[in-house]
Amino acid sequence: MGDLQPQIVVVVGSGLMGTGIAHGFAAAGFQTRLVDTDPRALAAAEANIAKILNDGVALGKVSSENAAASLARLSVFNDLTAAAAGGDLLIETVSEKIDLKIGIIIAAQDLLARGAIIATNTSALSVTEIAAAADAPERVIGMHFFNPVHKMKLVELVRGLATSSETVAKSAAFVDALGKTSITVNEAPGLTTSRMSAMMGNEAMYMLMEGVASAEEIDTALRLGFNHPMGPLELGDLTGWDTRLSVLKYLHQTLGEKFRPCPLILKLVAAGRLGRKVGHGVYAYENGAKVPGSGLKGAQ
Ligand SMILES: NC(=O)c1ccc[n+]([C@@H]2O[C@H](COP(=O)([O-])OP(=O)(O)OC[C@H]3O[C@@H](n4cnc5c(N)ncnc54)[C@H](O)[C@@H]3O)[C@@H](O)[C@H]2O)c1
Structure with missing residues (x-):
């Protein structure tokens, strides 16, 4: 993980994508906090992450020590305020509704570490519009993962109008640390x-x-x-x-x-x-x- 250790990653939304993204960061060595307002979604995500790790052990891809260490790095939260405190990267991956996404960014932005990256996993919404609601839109970027996250190698980084080059570079380093490949695209309908x-x-x-x-x-x-x-x-x-x-x-x-x-x-x-x-x-x-x-x- 190089220079990024021991950074804190906050994943908001523990559905299909949040589960895979949280697994990826925990397995890559990050302190990973997974947040959802629905306790059933959180419980299902924890069980699914344990299953992905156990399957990895059964296939000989992960040692049982690494699987246990990955699980130990994962913590789950109902409360965004507690989870966001001191976070270095926040990825929101809640349902595809712009008001929800903007609400999370507004609530979390002052709680994160200085210079933290705020990412959205939106498939189609405007990163520029989401970023415009933040106090520092230059720190906001699209980080588009693919399903199933633990199998798919690509992450599409989406540069909104205000996204800074530093934010793009730091985000690419996070993706590298996951063992995935990033491409950077300017915001456009349907991305690439x-x-x-x-x-x-x-x-x-x-x-x-x-x-x-x-x-x-x-x-x-x-x-x-x-x-x-x-x-x-x-x-x-x-x-x-x-x-x-x-x-x-x-x-x-x-x-x-x-x-x-x-x-x-x-x-x-x-x-x-x-x-x-x-x-x-x-x-x-x-x-x-x-x-x-x-x-x-x-x-x-
Ligand atoms: N499903 C895919 O293949 C795919 C691929 C790439 C990107 N995406 C994008 O990822 C995002 C999530 O998609 P998904 O398929 O994981 O959805 P999902 O419905 O499986 O999960 C969304 C989760 O967000 C939670 N949530 C809603 N409001 C919340 C809030 N205020 N705080 C915390 N949690 C909240 C819900 O309880 C739910 O568990 C969407 O923006 C979607 O467009 C999806």
């Missing part, structure tokens, strides 16, 4: 990842609608031809076509015509075929597994 993924998924749907190829063929093309772990239609089924549609509508509104949502996506959403979460999207699913041969055949 969501914009690219939305474009690919939309284009795959147009090809399917035009009858260029079946769903299975399009997904196989990207898996075997480009070595993607999953095809774009399989990925859309995993993300959920309702979520994908709302991202596309936003990109269409902000970036223009090339992001117009494919009519086949509108059709799937209207039919309630939202993807894996409801058992049916481009493919059908049974007991969580894709039913072979169930993909749409094209020219819909």
Whole structure:
């Protein structure tokens, strides 16, 4: 961890992402404080972090001593005020509502250590707008993690209009200490990842609608031809076509015509075929597994 030891990281929101982020920092040697207003979410996060560590031990990736030390570095809090005191990095990863995020930053900013970084894990909201509510917007940055955090190597650092170069450099050092790779992007709709993924998924749907190829063929093309772990239609089924549609509508509104949502996506959403979460999207699913041969055949 180099120069950063023994820094205190405060993770606010112990849902899906907060759990993974807190695990990552605790395992990397940071004193990690995980905060949530919902005690059930906190208890579930603690249990999930212990499970990730135990699985690591079972697979021989982590020693049992390191797993125990990681857990010992983690503490959980219901109260943001107590958790934020003296923190060197605060990452808010509460539900995607701007008022909630801004409220946390306003409540925590005076309690953190001098020069602390304030990061938001927002997927889509404006970092500039969130930062504008802080007393020192130059210390605020987007730190966009990927799910599942313990497996995904990328963190997208998002520079708002006021974010300082020092904040970017310190944030990149935190990401390095996690053993992950950061890229730095200027704030823009969809950043790099969501914009690219939305474009690919939309284009795959147009090809399917035009009858260029079946769903299975399009997904196989990207898996075997480009070595993607999953095809774009399989990925859309995993993300959920309702979520994908709302991202596309936003990109269409902000970036223009090339992001117009494919009519086949509108059709799937209207039919309630939202993807894996409801058992049916481009493919059908049974007991969580894709039913072979169930993909749409094209020219819909
Ligand atoms: N799910 C993903 O794949 C993903 C990927 C990248 C970024 N994100 C972003 O990360 C953030 C969190 O997403 P998630 O999927 O973990 O959500 P989630 O719903 O699983 O968890 C959110 C947590 O925030 C807690 N919370 C709400 N208000 C709070 C408050 N005032 N103080 C403390 N805790 C509070 C909730 O109790 C809940 O446990 C969102 O901004 C989302 O856009 C999500």
